[in-house]
Amino acid sequence: MTIALVFYFLFAFALVGRLLLYGIRPTKTLAWLLAIFTIPVAGMLFYFILGRNRRKNKFYKLKKTEAISEYYSKVEAYYSAMDSNKTGVIPDTILEHKKLAKLIIKGSKLLPSTGNELKPLKNGTATFKAIFEAIEKGTKFIHIQYYIFEEGDLAETFKALLIKKVNEGVEVRFLYDALGSRTLSNKFIQSLKTEGIEVYAFLPMRLGRLLSSINYRNHRKIVIVDGIVGFTGGINVADKYVKGDPILGTWYDMHLQLKGNVVNSLQSVFAVDWSFASGTDHLLNGDYFLKH
Numbered sequence: 284m285t286i287a288l289v290f291y292f293l294f295a296f297a298l299v300g301r302l303l304l305y306g307i308r309p310t311k312t313l314a315w316l317l318a319i320f321t322i323p324v325a326g327m328l329f330y331f332i333l334g335r336n337r338r339k340n341k342f343y344k345l346k347k348t349e350a351i352s353e354y355y356s357k358v359e360a361y362y363s364a365m366d367s368n369k370t371g372v373i374p375d376t377i378l379e380h381k382k383l384a385k386l387i388i389k390g391s392k393l394l395p396s397t398g399n400e401l402k403p404l405k406n407g408t409a410t411f412k413a414i415f416e417a418i419e420k421g422t423k424f425i426h427i428q429y430y431i432f433e434e435g436d437l438a439e440t441f442k443a444l445l446i447k448k449v450n451e452g453v454e455v456r457f458l459y460d461a462l463g464s465r466t467l468s469n470k471f472i473q474s475l476k477t478e479g480i481e482v483y484a485f486l487p488m489r490l491g492r493l494l495s496s497i498n499y500r501n502h503r504k505i506v507i508v509d510g511i512v513g514f515t516g517g518i519n520v521a522d523k524y525v526k527g528d529p530i531l532g533t534w535y536d537m538h539l540q541l542k543g544n545v546v547n548s549l550q551s552v553f554a555v556d557w558s559f560a561s562g563t564d565h566l567l568n569g570d571y572f573l574k575h
Contacts, residue, residue: 362388399543407524410538414506414514418444421508424454426553428505430463431519434471446478456481460501461488483560505553510573513546547572
C-alpha cells in the first residue's frame with residue numbers, strides 16, 4: 284500500500300510539472316490540480332481523457348500535395364490582402380466583417396465567398412424533407428457525415444434511398460463518428476457496404492487508443508449532393524428530431540441548406556475527414572469541387 288501511494292504521488296507531481304510547463308490558464312491549472320489531489324486515480328484519469336491539449340499533437344496531417352500547397356499559398360495571399368486590399372479583389376461585403384472573416388480564414392484555411400444561397404430549416408421534419416429531396420436528384424455523388432446516426436425510421440429511409448442511388452450509378456460515401464453512433468449495429472453498416480456504399484467510422488473505439496480518442500470526436504453533420512447543394516447544422520439522424528423524445532418532448536434544432544461556392548468549402552471539410560478515416564486522398568482532387 285505504501286509503495287502504491289509513493290508511486291501515485293510521484294506520478295501526481297509529474298503531472299503537476301506538466302501542467303506548469305505547458306503554460307495553460309492559471310484557473311484551468313488550479314482546477315486540474317484540485318482534481319488530481321482530491322479525487323484519487325479518477326482525477327488523473329479525467330486529465331488524460333479531457334485535459335491534454337491534443338491540438339499540438341495532431342492525429343492527422345494533410346498530405347502536402349502540389350495542389351494543396353498552391354491552395355494554402357492562395358489562402359495566405361488572400362488573408363494578407365484583406366488589410367491592404369490594394370487590388371480591390373476583396374468584396375466589400377466581406378471587408379465589412381473583416382475581423383470575423385480573418386478569424387475564420389486563419390482557423391479553417393477556407394476562403395470566404397459571396398453569392399451563396401442559404402435556407403434555414405427550422406426543425407427535423409423540414410430538414411429531412413429537404414435532404415431526401417436533394418438526394419433523390421443526385422446524379423454523381425452523395426457524401427454523408429454524422430456524429431449521431433441512430434437506427435430507426437429515419438435511418439431506414441436514408442438506407443433505402445442511398446441504395447437506390449447506388450443502383451442508379453451514383454457514388455455514395457457515408458462517414459459516422461464511432462462514439463456518437465456507437466449504437467449503430469454491424470448488421471446495419473454491413474447492409475450498406477453490401478450494396479456498394481463506402482462506409483467508414485471516424486476514430487473507431489479501439490481499446491489501445493480509447494483514452495487518447497474518446498474526447499476527440501467529430502460532431503459534424505454534413506450532406507453534399509453533386510457539389511451543388513449541401514446541408515449542415517445541428518440536427519443528427521435520430522427519430523426524436525421528427526417524432527420527439529418520450530421524456531424530453533419535441534427535440535428542436537436548426538439546420539441549413541446551402542447552394543453556391545460555399546458547398547465547395549463544405550466538401551473540403553468532408554474530404555479531409557474522409558481522407559483521415561479511410562486513408563485515401565482521391566476526394567481531395569478537383570473532380571468533387573464544382574466551378575460555380
